[in-house]
Amino acid sequence: MPAKLEDYEELAVRPDLFDDQNHIIGAEDCPFCGSDKVVVIMRVYDVDPTTYYIPACDNCSCYGPISETLEKAIETWNKRY
Numbered sequence: 001m002p003a004k005l006e007d008y009e010e011l012a013v014r015p016d017l018f019d020d021q022n023h024i025i026g027a028e029d030c031p032f033c034g035s036d037k038v039v040v041i042m043r044v045y046d047v048d049p050t051t052y053y054i055p056a057c058d059n060c061s062c063y064g065p066i067s068e069t070l071e072k073a074i075e076t077w078n079k080r081y
């Protein structure tokens with residue numbers, strides 16, 4: 001399991017997608033524990049300075065597919081890839 005980044009501040013650029021606790025609005029409940037506390041981890045890889053978005057459950061720490069956009073991350077989480 002990856003460590004969660006503390007850096008949620010950047011998510012403030014899309015306040016429409018998050019509630020006041022940084023949980024994704026519109027994300028399906030966690031497929032493993034049923035929690036609705038789904039967050040997005042942002043990660044930048046050294047070899048490739050692109051920001052990737054990884055949906056993750058704030059309750060059980062499972063995580064979803066890596067996406068290059070926030071919208072895609074939420075979409076793929078909801079599709080259960």
Ligand SMILES: [Zn+2]
Nearest residue numbers: 030033057060
């Ligand atoms: Zn969970």
